Amino acid sequence: MTRLKVDGVSKVYKEKTALHPCSFEAEAGSCVVLCGGNGAGKSTLLQMIAAISIPTTGTTIIDDINIKDDRESYLKKIGFMPDDFYAQEMMTVEEFLNFYGAFRKVKKERVNQVVELIGLTDKRRELVKSLSKGMRQRLIFGQSILAEPAVLLMDEPTNGLDPYWVNRFVEIVNEVKKSGTTIVFSTHMMDVAAETGDLIVFMKQGEVIEKIVRKGTVEETTIQLMKLHRQ
Numbered sequence: 001m002t003r004l005k006v007d008g009v010s011k012v013y014k015e016k017t018a019l020h021p022c023s024f025e026a027e028a029g030s031c032v033v034l035c036g037g038n039g040a041g042k043s044t045l046l047q048m049i050a051a052i053s054i055p056t057t058g059t060t061i062i063d064d065i066n067i068k069d070d071r072e073s074y075l076k077k078i079g080f081m082p083d084d085f086y087a088q089e090m091m092t093v094e095e096f097l098n099f100y101g102a103f104r105k106v107k108k109e110r111v112n113q114v115v116e117l118i119g120l121t122d123k124r125r126e127l128v129k130s131l132s133k134g135m136r137q138r139l140i141f142g143q144s145i146l147a148e149p150a151v152l153l154m155d156e157p158t159n160g161l162d163p164y165w166v167n168r169f170v171e172i173v174n175e176v177k178k179s180g181t182t183i184v185f186s187t188h189m190m191d192v193a194a195e196t197g198d199l200i201v202f203m204k205q206g207e208v209i210e211k212i213v214r215k216g217t218v219e220e221t222t223i224q225l226m227k228l229h230r231q
């Protein structure tokens, strides 16, 4: 079943084309990884799927709901982890997750489950301001998966994570996929892309250069992506 359809989405800022028309589809329980260097258009694309930015052309559809027809229902389907999330410093970890969970009517048990999953159980009563960068990143990741969204969108989710948590991130993404959630995220880590992506969209200067449907081993895919980076 097609869960997400990105249909000819583009973005032009004044004279600058940040993203040329881009299209792809993703099944329920699959993962699309956006790769490419700085300024490739990854964040621009994620922000349009997340309904934060309006496309110049094209549209996005989740479970047959076109954002242009029913924005409210569309938004209910999404979890979003931006790359510049302002985390309320004076809340505890638990308060922070309860706060965001309340918007989506998330049960207390789910909050506990997420705290465990992101490895912050022993920090749950500590203030956000006392967390390290990587712990904050895990907290913001936790916020995005709280409501078990149909589509999970993440902008550079592995930034600031240590190698243990990068591996855990890969494991968690693969677990979240099994639950039926469709995931789209951007990363500069080629091995993470190769380990999680069913479809890897390689972008350069606002254009999709290649769409890789993963078939080979993780190593083969990583090498393929590194070659694209060097071009």
Ligand SMILES: Nc1ncnc2c1ncn2[C@@H]1O[C@H](COP(=O)(O)OP(=O)(O)OP(=O)(O)O)[C@@H](O)[C@H]1O
Pocket (backbone or CB within 6 Å): 013, 016, 017, 018, 019, 036, 037, 038, 039, 040, 041, 042, 043, 044, 045
């Ligand atoms: N608000 C804006 N106004 C004008 N140009 C913008 C704006 N936001 C982004 N751009 C431009 O759009 C292009 C794509 O930027 P984008 O942030 O999507 O890239 P990215 O692939 O996420 O890069 P990075 O890996 O550095 O985060 C860049 O050339 C950028 O300068």
